[in-house]
Amino acid sequence: MRDRFESDIGFYYAVGTFTAAIFILALVALAVLSPAGIGTVELGGLVVGFLLFMLVYFVSVTVHQLEEREGL
Secondary structure (H helix, E strand, O other): OOHHHHHHHHHHHHHHHHHHHHHHHHHHHHHOOOOOOHHHHHHHHHHHHHHHHHHHHHHHHHHHHHHHHHOO
16 A cells, blocks of 8 residues: 555545545535435536546546656
């Protein structure tokens, strides 16, 4: 496990995964604790926006990793 966090890329992937897990837990908590529930329009907007954010995040991490390999 320690090997994964020694590189910047491993750390970036761990942070991205942790962020996604927190988002999912927050949606579950909102669905359980909100008396009115989550509207489909709001939920769709949140999920699509977050997925776009995560897509850009992981693409940028992958590009960073490819740039490091090219430099060797």
